[in-house]
Amino acid sequence: MSHATLTPKNRSSLRGATLPKWFPWAVAAGSAAAGLGISTVAGLHSSIQWALIAAVLFVAGSFGISSRVEGRRQAKDRVATSLVWVAFILAVIPLASLVWETVKRGVEVLDGYFLTHSMGVVGDAEPGGGIYHAILGTLEQVGLATLFSVPIGVLTAIYLVEYGRGRLAKAVTFFVDVMTGIPSIVAGLFILSLWVLILEMGPSGVAGSFALCILMIPVVVRSTEEMLKLVPNELREASLALGVPKWRTILKVVLPTSVGGIITGVMLAIARITGETAPVLLLVWGTDFINANPFKDPQESLPMYIYLQYNAGSDPAHDRAWAAALTLIAFIMILNLVARGIARWKAPKTGR
Amino acid sequence: MAKRIDVSGLNAYYGSFLAIEDISMTVEPRSVTAFIGPSGCGKSTFLRTLNRMHEVTPGGRVEGKVMLDDENLYGAGIDPVAVRREVGMVFQRPNPFPTMSVYDNVAAGLRLNGKYKKSELDDIVEKSLKGANLWNEVKDRLNKPGSGLSGGQQQRLCIARAIAVEPNVLLMDEPCSALDPISTLAIEDLIGELKERFTIVIVTHNMQQAARVSDRTAFFNLAAVGQPGKLIEIDDTERIFSNPSVQATEDYISGRFG
Ligand SMILES: Nc1ncnc2c1ncn2[C@@H]1O[C@H](COP(=O)(O)OP(=O)(O)OP(=O)(O)O)[C@@H](O)[C@H]1O
Ligand SMILES: [Mg+2]
Numbered sequence: 001m002s003h004a005t006l007t008p009k010n011r012s013s014l015r016g017a018t019l020p021k022w023f024p025w026a027v028a029a030g031s032a033a034a035g036l037g038i039s040t041v042a043g044l045h046s047s048i049q050w051a052l053i054a055a056v057l058f059v060a061g062s063f064g065i066s067s068r069v070e071g072r073r074q075a076k077d078r079v080a081t082s083l084v085w086v087a088f089i090l091a092v093i094p095l096a097s098l099v100w101e102t103v104k105r106g107v108e109v110l111d112g113y114f115l116t117h118s119m120g121v122v123g124d125a126e127p128g129g130g131i132y133h134a135i136l137g138t139l140e141q142v143g144l145a146t147l148f149s150v151p152i153g154v155l156t157a158i159y160l161v162e163y164g165r166g167r168l169a170k171a172v173t174f175f176v177d178v179m180t181g182i183p184s185i186v187a188g189l190f191i192l193s194l195w196v197l198i199l200e201m202g203p204s205g206v207a208g209s210f211a212l213c214i215l216m217i218p219v220v221v222r223s224t225e226e227m228l229k230l231v232p233n234e235l236r237e238a239s240l241a242l243g244v245p246k247w248r249t250i251l252k253v254v255l256p257t258s259v260g261g262i263i264t265g266v267m268l269a270i271a272r273i274t275g276e277t278a279p280v281l282l283l284v285w286g287t288d289f290i291n292a293n294p295f296k297d298p299q300e301s302l303p304m305y306i307y308l309q310y311n312a313g314s315d316p317a318h319d320r321a322w323a324a325a326l327t328l329i330a331f332i333m334i335l336n337l338v339a340r341g342i343a344r345w346k347a348p349k350t351g352r
Numbered sequence: 353m354a355k356r357i358d359v360s361g362l363n364a365y366y367g368s369f370l371a372i373e374d375i376s377m378t379v380e381p382r383s384v385t386a387f388i389g390p391s392g393c394g395k396s397t398f399l400r401t402l403n404r405m406h407e408v409t410p411g412g413r414v415e416g417k418v419m420l421d422d423e424n425l426y427g428a429g430i431d432p433v434a435v436r437r438e439v440g441m442v443f444q445r446p447n448p449f450p451t452m453s454v455y456d457n458v459a460a461g462l463r464l465n466g467k468y469k470k471s472e473l474d475d476i477v478e479k480s481l482k483g484a485n486l487w488n489e490v491k492d493r494l495n496k497p498g499s500g501l502s503g504g505q506q507q508r509l510c511i512a513r514a515i516a517v518e519p520n521v522l523l524m525d526e527p528c529s530a531l532d533p534i535s536t537l538a539i540e541d542l543i544g545e546l547k548e549r550f551t552i553v554i555v556t557h558n559m560q561q562a563a564r565v566s567d568r569t570a571f572f573n574l575a576a577v578g579q580p581g582k583l584i585e586i587d588d589t590e591r592i593f594s595n596p597s598v599q600a601t602e603d604y605i606s607g608r609f610g
Pocket of ligand 1: 366369371389390391392393394395396397398409578
């Protein structure tokens with residue numbers, strides 16, 4: 001191995017000139033400065049304007065310099081890389097600012113008291129009160145919906161992947177697709193007409209759970225289906241060839257292999273329905289008091305609490321709405337983390 | 353335990369496609385029968401009709417008779433699950449269950465079929481792993497995942513899994529095609545030992561392997577692509593490789609086509 005530096009004249013055909021590692025950073029710094037300078041001179045005030053100028057300068061600059069030094073292929077590679085970064089940043093900015101805003105405004109009143117008290121004796125315009133009743137309601141409604149949806153959804157998916165042939169399977173797939181597209185307000189109205197108008201039952205948590213089921217089942221079916229399809233056929237055949245009946249093969253080989261993915265799918269479905277407001281508004285009505293019984297009388301839920309508090313308009317109510325929003329986001333994030341943990345824990349092991 | 357297989361007039365379809373046509377042969381108990389023939393002639397298809405795995409494929413359909421001693425596998429009231437307990441199978445690609453340890457993989461067939469005492473299972477697992485020449489390599493890592501073994505070890509694990517349920521017949525579809533020469537030799541030796549207890553059918557593309565391990569050899573061929581595969585002849589391995597009665601067999605074995 002020779003350590004001779006490469007001069008353009010006697011360049012090995014396998015090695016091209018490469019710009020140093022710090023090159024993109026230097027160009028970024030340069031174009032940011034240039035963007036700022038141009039904006040100041042031209043009298044532009046918006047930070048979006050100078051950022052745009054800087055971004056264009058960055059892409060053009062790195063393409064120009066890189067195509068001079070490294071050649072066109074590497075230059076294109078750098079442009080593609082920077083476009084990917086831009087897309088990434090564009091996607092992250094709204095998310096980050098949403099989380100930042102919610103955290104900033106939510107922590108003001110979020111404390112132990114807030115989490116353990118209801119709004120029973122607190123007026124909308126007064127400070128104080130809490131979301132205990134809303135957390136309780138959300139947990140019970142979502143828990144019941146999960147309890148109903150997961151068996152139905154998983155069994156439907158097993159039917160579709162393992163047994164479904166012909167017309168019935170096609171029809172089921174079609175209806176699952178249709179269900180995926182049902183707006184939550186329509187699901188709420190459907191249960192409303194069934195539960196309240198036909199069966200003449202009053203508002204209750206469980207009525208809301210039924211509407212949430214309509215939203216949750218198709219998501220569970222779809223994600224479980226995908227996970228079951230990922231299980232290689234060879235495993236099913238290996239089990240069948242041992243003389244294991246089909247239902248046992250599904251139970252002991254197919255499901256354990258895919259359980260991580262199925263649980264992740266269920267958790268994501270839970271996260272999706274936890275934020276639903278419309279069906280709760282129609283069927284659970286909401287209340288300021290603690291109602292631990294999901295089968296009788298109105299209950300509160302987190303999304304509805306946020307909605308009602310924000311509508312109340314007073315400053316303390318706004319603070320409470322933000323704190324509840326922060327609680328809701330934290331709850332969903334924890335669910336997601338748990339889902340990831342389970343997926344990793346249950347993934348087929350390959351280590352020695 | 354080994355049983356005789358007697359096939360007569362067997363056709364197998366994929367949907368409307370006739371993959372193998374009118375196959376009749378006898379597989380002797382306690383012997384090794386090798387299937388050879390060009391790719392696509394229906395060796396795997398035929399093998400899978402012998403333990404009713406063919407019908408697992410969507411559209412798979414079988415006509416004809418397969419007698420296992422005096423019972424027709426395709427007779428009325430025969431339970432395919434029971435058939436597969438009698439006729440075990442090893443696949444071309446090693447396919448241990450990824451969620452299970454080495455121990456659980458071997459015990460899978462028994463566990464999934466009923467209750468066994470822990471001590472009984474321990475004995476069977478050890479015996480099967482010894483039977484598959486794998487015991488010494490894995491006895492210290494029985495509780496590690498089965499998919500962490502090497503390819504050759506995985507294949508022997510699959511053989512151990514198949515013999516743990518004590519079938520009468522063992523079908524092997526190109527069991528060595530993904531293995532190195534040393535693992536291949538280990539499995540060939542194993543086949544020699546296993547034939548004391550089982551009836552063995554092995555599909556192979558390796559002529560030397562067929563010549564080394566088998567007592568009888570069946571040659572399959574197909575007239576053209578899209579035509580059904582047929583059994584050309586079956587005879588003692590020595591005769592097939594020295595003096596076959598059909599010209600096509602000699603051509604195939606000596607590498608003049610196929
Ligand atoms: N699942 C399937 N669906 C439809 N046709 C199939 C299927 N599996 C196999 N066939 C067809 O059946 C014929 C026989 O295939 P088979 O796999 O039995 O051949 P083979 O002799 O085992 O070949 P190879 O030596 O390459 O393994 C081929 O024409 C093949 O295309
Ligand atoms: Mg084959």
